[in-house]
Structures are given as structure tokens and as C-alpha cells.
Amino acid sequence: MTGAKILVECLKREGVGAIFGYPGGVVLPIFDELYDSDIKFILTRHEQGAAHAADGYSRATGKIGVCLATSGPGATNLVTGIATAYMDSIPMVAITGQVKTFLIGSDAFQEADITGVTRPVTKHNFLVKDVKDLALIIREAFFIASTGRPGPVLIDLPVDVQQAETEFVWPEDVQIRGYKPTYFGHPGQIKKAARLISQAKQPVIYAGGGVITSGAHRELKELAEKIKAPVAMTLMGLGGFPGTHELSLGMLGMHGTAYANHAIMGADLIIAVGARFDDRVTGRLDAFAPHAKIVHIDIDPASISKNVKVEVPVVGDAKNILGQLIEEIKKAPDISAWLKTVEDWRKRHPLHYKDNDKIKPQYVVEQIYDLTKGDAIITTEVGQNQMWAAQWYKYLHPRSLISSGGLGTMGFGFPAAMGAKVACPDKTVIDIAGDGSIQMNIQELATCVCNKINVKVAILNNGYLGMVRQWQELFYKRRYSQVCIYAPDFVKLAESYGAVGILVTRKEEVRPAIERALSVDNTVFMDFRVEPEENVFPMVPAGKAINEIIGGLA
Amino acid sequence: MRHTISVLVENKFGVLARIAGLFSARGYNIASLAVSETMDPEISYMTIVVEAEDVKVLEQIKKQLNKLIDVITVTDFTKKEHIDREMILAKVNYSAKEKVKLEGLFDKYVGKIIKAKGDTAIIEAVGDQGQIKALLDQLDKFGVKELVRTGRLAIAE
Numbered sequence: 001m002t003g004a005k006i007l008v009e010c011l012k013r014e015g016v017g018a019i020f021g022y023p024g025g026v027v028l029p030i031f032d033e034l035y036d037s038d039i040k041f042i043l044t045r046h047e048q049g050a051a052h053a054a055d056g057y058s059r060a061t062g063k064i065g066v067c068l069a070t071s072g073p074g075a076t077n078l079v080t081g082i083a084t085a086y087m088d089s090i091p092m093v094a095i096t097g098q099v100k101t102f103l104i105g106s107d108a109f110q111e112a113d114i115t116g117v118t119r120p121v122t123k124h125n126f127l128v129k130d131v132k133d134l135a136l137i138i139r140e141a142f143f144i145a146s147t148g149r150p151g152p153v154l155i156d157l158p159v160d161v162q163q164a165e166t167e168f169v170w171p172e173d174v175q176i177r178g179y180k181p182t183y184f185g186h187p188g189q190i191k192k193a194a195r196l197i198s199q200a201k202q203p204v205i206y207a208g209g210g211v212i213t214s215g216a217h218r219e220l221k222e223l224a225e226k227i228k229a230p231v232a233m234t235l236m237g238l239g240g241f242p243g244t245h246e247l248s249l250g251m252l253g254m255h256g257t258a259y260a261n262h263a264i265m266g267a268d269l270i271i272a273v274g275a276r277f278d279d280r281v282t283g284r285l286d287a288f289a290p291h292a293k294i295v296h297i298d299i300d301p302a303s304i305s306k307n308v309k310v311e312v313p314v315v316g317d318a319k320n321i322l323g324q325l326i327e328e329i330k331k332a333p334d335i336s337a338w339l340k341t342v343e344d345w346r347k348r349h350p351l352h353y354k355d356n357d358k359i360k361p362q363y364v365v366e367q368i369y370d371l372t373k374g375d376a377i378i379t380t381e382v383g384q385n386q387m388w389a390a391q392w393y394k395y396l397h398p399r400s401l402i403s404s405g406g407l408g409t410m411g412f413g414f415p416a417a418m419g420a421k422v423a424c425p426d427k428t429v430i431d432i433a434g435d436g437s438i439q440m441n442i443q444e445l446a447t448c449v450c451n452k453i454n455v456k457v458a459i460l461n462n463g464y465l466g467m468v469r470q471w472q473e474l475f476y477k478r479r480y481s482q483v484c485i486y487a488p489d490f491v492k493l494a495e496s497y498g499a500v501g502i503l504v505t506r507k508e509e510v511r512p513a514i515e516r517a518l519s520v521d522n523t524v525f526m527d528f529r530v531e532p533e534e535n536v537f538p539m540v541p542a543g544k545a546i547n548e549i550i551g552g553l554a
Numbered sequence: 555m556r557h558t559i560s561v562l563v564e565n566k567f568g569v570l571a572r573i574a575g576l577f578s579a580r581g582y583n584i585a586s587l588a589v590s591e592t593m594d595p596e597i598s599y600m601t602i603v604v605e606a607e608d609v610k611v612l613e614q615i616k617k618q619l620n621k622l623i624d625v626i627t628v629t630d631f632t633k634k635e636h637i638d639r640e641m642i643l644a645k646v647n648y649s650a651k652e653k654v655k656l657e658g659l660f661d662k663y664v665g666k667i668i669k670a671k672g673d674t675a676i677i678e679a680v681g682d683q684g685q686i687k688a689l690l691d692q693l694d695k696f697g698v699k700e701l702v703r704t705g706r707l708a709i710a711e
Binding site for chain 1: 563568572575618624625
């Protein structure tokens, strides 16, 4: 069997449902094999779109997303997508073509040292030099990508290895001696954690993306209800606990709810589950949660005690550990006084915006929630749109929010929506976008239309790179430097691709526009002309403690 | 403070780059690094000396090393009984007049003059950190023209 045939056979056996990619010179043997394969191939219009689509596919399902590109520029165009997946621990396998093995290092046409380039942004990567190693490498790549703390793995496959022949042997078992993730919590640590929980008077659960990765949402709900602890979520954790639940505090951190931040700062015990104390969450580190002991549940030992000191680390899979912990907690603490304090914060500092007869971006997001009944998959770009999507849509289920949290990649949401829609064709998938971000991967309109991937894009069009403008307004004396961004006529643009465009300039048109977009069997761009200088509040300025909140408290 | 860490790794291309990248990406400096094959040709042994001002940084380095797929085991010698050695080669100023004095150093230190030619002697020596430092102080009096060091090697007791 040739290397190319082995690759396609292995992808089939790994259960790959779709590949997102772009052809090129040194991947011709692979594309020739794909010609006869029944694996769905989505031809994007840019390799970055392919990487984000594979990522979106993975985030929507938990399955491994796969993207494929040629050597050199094809491979380097994947890099932002790979880095995005890496920062958010998304299982992905990226396959790149490479020049012939004997040309490697000679500055050959379309040569790039892509294993070198991606080393810091992949969980692992491989350069295949011998076709005999290929099947095992593919097995290992899928195994590494999806186990432990997941992440992207890149396989660089020279064209002569694709053409070389060998006997195909499917490795049944994968054993990597340097890689043994821990899945169950150490019983002693579980006991210690349970003891702290039983003694707590002011506990808060701080839930991150790990809850979603491990599928621990049921266990999280059970634990929260058992000990009656309020739950604050990171951006990545939204959907891990129902946003409508009485114990939900919504998102915490820089643009989190005031009551989530006050609760964290006032807590005497923080139960961190699959979260990594990112700076957007903790604010000024030395002022973070001064009274709290911390129980930190994470599958990645390197995440523990990296930023904050942890009393009880528990390494392992969140679902298993929460299960163990629920068993171990015999007596729920009495925290009724604490819950009253938290409720008081909730009443005094609700999430708030000043509604008027203009189109407020928050209003648009609220209407999207209302009209989809919280049942859609929402993807976001990065900036104000992302924060409004996080604040004003209530996420009821895991994997209902797909957003670039760690890397903060503008241009992510649209191709990610595409990937999510391919993975979940029966779901409504809506990208909540800004007029800046959407222009970063707008070429994927063609991919959506050609493949009938009917995603809906709600552009909160304020004529600005809104989040940067907001910072310039608040911290740079309103000196708006390079944030006024010209956008095309999105309606005409959508129509020119064969999609549908809807312009919305008045508040009363917002709901009808969304209704129409949801009912049309096509990709739709909704161009909402929102209030240009609306800000995202509440806000904790960078470097401040997370209870030093400005704006939006009224 | 300097810490000695040993790492058993898969003997594959790119592994050294992964380890070096891990340090450089976080701004950790490697004071010395020694790499070689073990008796099992599939496994290499690295002795790394790192500068880490607090325990947190050292812990993070060890955890990040452990996360690398090609890393099999990580051993921190900070609180572990171990033997460490380093070898040096040095070119020092040499004259017939000072021959005895130079040779006399090796009554106290493990090493010898390998070759003496004209006004230069090439010296080899082996020792632990303290011995090497003390020897270098002595050699400095003669004038060291060139110095190469293997970096520290360490093995657990």
C-alpha cells in the first residue's frame, strides 16, 4: 500500500467523519486517494479556515477535528488555527504535505520546517521519514490528541513517503512510555478535598473548559446542588453548568458578572474544576481571592499551582474526580448565610445595559437567545461581540458556545461555525461576529454556499474594532487610533456569493430579521447596525483586582 | 539557585529542540546541558542545570518537561543524594619554570597535563562543582587561554 493510501485507510479506521483542507503540490497523492474515499472533504477557501473549521467540528462534538494542507504556505496558514486549538485544549490532527525527504533543508519550493514552526503550539508533532512508521504515527497522533489534556497534533508527511509502498499493518494498541495521563483522582486527595468542602462556609465552584472536555457537566450539577455552592464559569466553561440555574453566577473575570467576581473574592473555598487561573479570570494575582483555600481539579499537573497557590491539588479527569468527590462528601456544609450574601450581590449588581430605541448589541444577543430558546450552537469572533455573546446568551448545554478563549483569535467564529454545522447538521449554528472579525475569514462564505453549510452570522456592526476602541476610550483619552474600520456592504457581499444578506437598521427589525435568518435554508449574513460606541460592562481593567469593577454597575 | 535535573528521553530527532524550546519559550536559562545515549540506544540521558530563583519556577520546569511526550522520566537532584561530575579541557600558559608547580596541582585535583607544547599546556580535569571551581581559580594564576567544559553530569546514588 502507498503511504497516501495508508493515511486515508487510517483516517477511516479512526472514524474521521470530515476533513477540512486545501490541496497543493506535495499532497497530490493524498488527494488522489481521497478521490475514491467516502470520507467527506470540505474544501475551504483558505487553510486558516480549514484549521478553525476542524477545531469547530471538534468543539461541537468532542471528536477529533482533522485538517489537511500542502507544504510551505499551506502549512503555515494552518498555524493560527493550530495555536487556537492548543490554547483551548482542543483535540485536532493537522496533516501537512512536505517536500521530498531528500530535499528537506534545501530551501526547496514551498518548503517550510512546519514541525519546527508548530513545536510550541502543538501537543506533539511528527515528521514521517519512513513509510513503515506511518500507520503507527497516525495512531499515536490520534491517541495523543484525544487523551489526557487534549490538543492539536501535527503530522508532516513528505510527498515521497506518500508515494512509497509498504505492507499495511494496523497497530491495534498504542503504548507510549513517556505518556501516561492520570484519569482518577488520588483517594487521599479526594478525602482532603471533601473535608475542606464539608468545613467551608463560603464556597464557590469555579468551572472551566475542562468540565466540557471531560463531559463532567452532570457531575458538576450534582455536586453544586449537593453542597449548594454557586457556580462561576470561565468563558470556556460556559454551558458546563446551565446558565439559567439558580446557582449559576454566569461568567467571572474581566467581563464577568459583578456578583461572580464578588463571590470569588469573598469565598473561603474555591473548587476549581478544569480551569487554569488565567489572567483574564484572576485579575491582579496577589489580590485574588484573599480568604480562599483552593481545591484544584485538573488533568494537567502543570496547570496546578502555576499561577495561584493550591491547598489540595487533585490530578485527573474532572468527570471521574467529581464522581469520586460526590461519593466522599458525607455532610453538606451549611452555607445559607453565604447564599444570601451572594443573592444580595446578584440583586444589587445585575448584568445590565441601558436599553433605548437604538439597536443595542446586547439586545440583539438577547433576541437570538430568545428566538433559539438557547438551543443553538453559538460561535463567536473575538472582541466585544465575544463578550456580549458570553454575557447575554444563556448557555444551557455543554458545547453550545464555541469561542477562542485562550488565544483570542479574530476570524475564528465563522469557519468554526462551519465546522460545527458539518458536525451537527441538525443544529442551528450562529456566529456572533463583529464587523472587524468577520472580515478576517470572510472568504469562507464560498465554502458555506458551495457545500450548503447553512450557518447564520449575526454581525454586530458598529464601524469600529470595538474592544480596542473601548480601551482607547477608557485608557487612552479617546484617541481612536486605527480602530475605525471600513466594511463592505455585507448584504451585497453575501448575495454575491449566493448567500442571503439582511440589513437591520432599526430596533423593531431585529427580531423579524433573526426569524427570517433562522427560517431560510441558506447561509445568512445579518448586518445589525448597532450603537457604535457601546461598551462591554462590567469591566475590570487589566492588572486590577477582579472586584475593582468599572461601569455597568448602575 | 542552580538546580540539577536529569531527563530520560526518547532518542529521536527533534527531542533536544523540544526541550530547549520549552526553556526558551518561558525565559528560563539553561546553565549547562549534557546529552548522550544510554546503554539502550533508543533512550538518551540529559543532565540539565537550570537557574531557578524560586521553587515554583523549578516545579513548573519539571512539570513542563514531564508533559513532553518524548520525555520518559524527570529526576530532580536538588534534594536527592547524587554524584555529580564535570570534565574540563583547558589551555594554560606554560613554562619549564612553572612545570612543577602546575603538575603539583594534580596532587590535589583529579587531572593531568595531556600535552605541553611551547608556551601552552593542555589540561584535563574531572571533579564536582566545588573541585572544578577551586581548580579553575588555581589555573587562573597561570593564565587560562581557552576553556571548554562538558557541563555537569549527575547520577543518583
